[in-house]
Amino acid sequence: MPGGVGQRQPGRGAAAGQPEAGQGRARDGLQRQDDPTQRRVELTPARPSEFQRFVEAATGRQLPVFGASFFLDAGNRLASLDSLPVSSDYTVGPGDEVLIRAWGAIDVDYRAIVDRNGQVNLPKVGSFTVAGVRASELERHLRAQIGRLYTNFNLNVSLGQLRGVKVFVVGPARLPGVYTVSSQGTVLSAVVAAGGPGPNGSMRKVLLRRNGAVVSELDIYEFLVHGDKSKDVQLIAGDVVVFQPAGPRVALTGALDTPAIYELKSAQESLRDVLRYAGGTPVLTNPNKVLVERIEPARTPAARFVEEFKLDEAGLQRPMRDGDVLTLLPISPQFANAVTLKGPVAQPLRYAHHPGMRIRDLIPSKEALITPDFYRRKNLLVQALDEDEDVVEADADGRPVADGVAGARAGNGTTGGRTGRSAADRARRAEDRTVAERARKAPAALFEELNWDYAVVERLNPDLSTQVIPFNLGKAVLQGDAASNIELLAGDVVTVYSQKDIRVPVAKQTRLVSLEGEVGAPGVYQLLPGETLPQLIARAGGFTPQAYVYGLEFTREDTRRKQRENLTEAISRLEALAATQGARDAANRRDDSGDRSASVNAAATQAQMARLRRVEPNGRIALELRPDDNSVGALPEVPLEHADRISVPARPGFITVAGAVVNNNALLWKSGRTVGDYLNQAGLDEAAERSNMFVLRADGTVLHAGDRRGFLGFGGIESQPIQPGDAIVVPSQLDFETWGRALVRNLKDFSQIFYQFGLGAAAIQTLRKN
Numbered sequence: 001m002p003g004g005v006g007q008r009q010p011g012r013g014a015a016a017g018q019p020e021a022g023q024g025r026a027r028d029g030l031q032r033q034d035d036p037t038q039r040r041v042e043l044t045p046a047r048p049s050e051f052q053r054f055v056e057a058a059t060g061r062q063l064p065v066f067g068a069s070f071f072l073d074a075g076n077r078l079a080s081l082d083s084l085p086v087s088s089d090y091t092v093g094p095g096d097e098v099l100i101r102a103w104g105a106i107d108v109d110y111r112a113i114v115d116r117n118g119q120v121n122l123p124k125v126g127s128f129t130v131a132g133v134r135a136s137e138l139e140r141h142l143r144a145q146i147g148r149l150y151t152n153f154n155l156n157v158s159l160g161q162l163r164g165v166k167v168f169v170v171g172p173a174r175l176p177g178v179y180t181v182s183s184q185g186t187v188l189s190a191v192v193a194a195g196g197p198g199p200n201g202s203m204r205k206v207l208l209r210r211n212g213a214v215v216s217e218l219d220i221y222e223f224l225v226h227g228d229k230s231k232d233v234q235l236i237a238g239d240v241v242v243f244q245p246a247g248p249r250v251a252l253t254g255a256l257d258t259p260a261i262y263e264l265k266s267a268q269e270s271l272r273d274v275l276r277y278a279g280g281t282p283v284l285t286n287p288n289k290v291l292v293e294r295i296e297p298a299r300t301p302a303a304r305f306v307e308e309f310k311l312d313e314a315g316l317q318r319p320m321r322d323g324d325v326l327t328l329l330p331i332s333p334q335f336a337n338a339v340t341l342k343g344p345v346a347q348p349l350r351y352a353h354h355p356g357m358r359i360r361d362l363i364p365s366k367e368a369l370i371t372p373d374f375y376r377r378k379n380l381l382v383q384a385l386d387e388d389e390d391v392v393e394a395d396a397d398g399r400p401v402a403d404g405v406a407g408a409r410a411g412n413g414t415t416g417g418r419t420g421r422s423a424a425d426r427a428r429r430a431e432d433r434t435v436a437e438r439a440r441k442a443p444a445a446l447f448e449e450l451n452w453d454y455a456v457v458e459r460l461n462p463d464l465s466t467q468v469i470p471f472n473l474g475k476a477v478l479q480g481d482a483a484s485n486i487e488l489l490a491g492d493v494v495t496v497y498s499q500k501d502i503r504v505p506v507a508k509q510t511r512l513v514s515l516e517g518e519v520g521a522p523g524v525y526q527l528l529p530g531e532t533l534p535q536l537i538a539r540a541g542g543f544t545p546q547a548y549v550y551g552l553e554f555t556r557e558d559t560r561r562k563q564r565e566n567l568t569e570a571i572s573r574l575e576a577l578a579a580t581q582g583a584r585d586a587a588n589r590r591d592d593s594g595d596r597s598a599s600v601n602a603a604a605t606q607a608q609m610a611r612l613r614r615v616e617p618n619g620r621i622a623l624e625l626r627p628d629d630n631s632v633g634a635l636p637e638v639p640l641e642h643a644d645r646i647s648v649p650a651r652p653g654f655i656t657v658a659g660a661v662v663n664n665n666a667l668l669w670k671s672g673r674t675v676g677d678y679l680n681q682a683g684l685d686e687a688a689e690r691s692n693m694f695v696l697r698a699d700g701t702v703l704h705a706g707d708r709r710g711f712l713g714f715g716g717i718e719s720q721p722i723q724p725g726d727a728i729v730v731p732s733q734l735d736f737e738t739w740g741r742a743l744v745r746n747l748k749d750f751s752q753i754f755y756q757f758g759l760g761a762a763a764i765q766t767l768r769k770n
Helices: 050-059 068-075 135-147 187-193 220-226 271-277 372-380 423-439 473-477 533-539 557-588 592-614 675-682 739-747 750-757 761-768
Strands: 030-032 041-043 097-104 108-113 119-122 126-129 153-159 164-170 177-182 201-210 213-218 240-245 249-254 260-263 268-270 285-296 303-309 319-321 325-330 338-342 350-352 450-460 466-471 493-498 512-517 523-526 553-555 645-648 654-659 666-668 694-696 702-704 727-730
Touching: 050 249, 050 260, 050 325, 097 119, 097 135, 108 119, 126 135, 135 153, 164 187, 177 187, 187 201, 187 213, 187 220, 187 240, 201 220, 201 260, 220 271, 249 271, 268 271, 271 319, 450 473, 466 473, 512 533, 533 645, 553 557, 557 592, 654 675, 666 675, 675 727
Parallel strands: 164 240, 249 325, 338 493, 512 645, 654 727
Antiparallel strands: 030 041, 097 108, 097 153, 119 126, 164 177, 201 213, 201 240, 249 260, 268 319, 285 303, 285 325, 338 350, 450 466, 450 493, 512 523, 553 645, 654 666, 694 702, 694 727
16 A cells, blocks of 8 residues: 555544544445554445446446556555554654664663654753654664764664644545545555545546645556556645546446546547556457447537447557447457367367368378377276275266265276365266276277268358268278368368267177176177177087076166166155155144154155165166076077176075065075075064065066965965075065155065166165165
8 A cells, every 4th residue: 555544534522543423334335443543444336427327328237447446455454554664765753753772881762752843852861853864864863963972882763653644635535534644655645545536536637735736646547557656745744635527438348358447638548548558458359340439429419329440550549538438349269270170089179271181181090089088098907096096986887976876886896085186087087997997808998989981071161051071081091092081171170970979880889798607718709790698608618517597697788777767767756755745744743753753754764765876776687587497599589789798607505585584694595495485494573574575586587475476375475486596585564654665655566676677686785774
């Protein structure tokens, strides 16, 4: 802040440095705190001037007055006369405080006030004249004066509280009045103390009158733009700072960094000078077209016109007049000589066009079609995953899992850890790791296969019609075919597609399938066109003698995604149902016991929903095999697709009983035993609901108690034989008002969930955990 911020004098009866009673908020948005030691002035933006409202009506945008923010910020800063640094050329005068310490032959520690005669009086030492001495020379001056009387002493002299200077601020200031400023204060100190010009005050002409004469004329723009303080004269008592009415004003808006209302120094000022106040002509401004809205008051009636000119030397010399509204237009985003390459390529960018440029100039080799993601993911194959590294969970497609869904998952490449990077960076790293994990089993997953038969050039013709020119990417880049190496024009957009973007014939796709378990040669196989499940297993050497064909797991990514969509939709329906049931219960509740029961039900609902969200569909497709099938010929002729996974387990020797049973464990399988036999062996819990139990078969199918209703206990589900690897699930009885009963009532039974979404035994464990 220039010089020092002054303090407006209080009215009659108020203490010095404090506003009058009831004046805690001054007019025009100025506020003061009552503590005189703080002397804080708080300013809010001034009301808009008439010209600001005029510009807003014309442009739809209220522009600030250039320089007004300086006074708003400066006035809001804490200022104290005691804390102001003293400049070296400050002249000591009456009223200043001088701090004197001397030791040795004399002992002095004294605060002396310069009297009206310009002297300081040191007890037992004497009086010395200091008025007119510069602050930088004060210690040397007193050392010489005292040295005439004493020798062998040390001296330290500094200035304490400086004298205050009372000045007057008049005219259209933000807050005119009487102010006390620091004795080293300048005209700008008084201007800042008064909050700067008011809405109709001038920044180009502030006068300093002393003894009836004008001693300085301050142009605030020169200070704000150039830091010029040559006309910023130091104040003395009785000075009058006079604000003048605002001069001609113009508005600058559009493509510039400082759109604002600017005041002209004279009736006309060149556009070059006005832009100089705004920081010069921005490079993003269109030099070929500038618009100015001008008022012609000489016409009858007065009219407004729009003029258009270029921002060349002649345009910069055009005079700006009072009321002009100048609009600088932005440059066009068009590139004059660019060709754009996009899609799964090494560098999707804009490239410089040159005459005769063709596809091979833009894509010189096949290496230009390998994305950086390929190399990054390839590098991850040999990098150990740090457990403390910042990652997020992702699904099997590499997409980050939303909060609340992420959890412990097996076999899908999901990891979890701290956060520390941006969400986009963590998601990208999670996707890379998912793809890299998949590539350990299917190497081609690292590279996004291209559509070599089809790419396009998009072109905007002179008549503004769009033309799409297809070409064969493989022939142009790999074979050097001249017909496919078409010529490019400036502005063309060349798009390369992957096989995910546009599906290509099966014979041209790189399709990989994972084959694991009890087969002759497990591994990752590239599918032949039209190859089926039995054909692939036969090519891999067929089944081993230990193969359990009935329990063969055949999973597909498309099926898994569809199961996830169905499960998400079902969860949404159940949440809506639970909310409706809760509202109905609240409406029918009559006592506090109902409140407690509702709280318990709500907690159970949330817990069940959380468990259900953690269930991950596995994409399994039930092949409906017979338990005694053991040959390749028994398999259905299912056409295989990319990313299919076939796992042939060995024949297990146990079955699983889960849910409301006493012995919740795996039991040995014995031929001929039925569901009832194993229920007796496991022992039913008293809360078991036999009518809703089901069997999850090893082949992925589900057998529910409702599907096998016997007569007098014969022929029902309990009489059905059990095969190795089967799982028996016995739900608990649920109160009708609980979420679980609503689930049973709307989805009929748990078996429908497992059948519809393809969930395995791991899902059963997830659902029954507390």
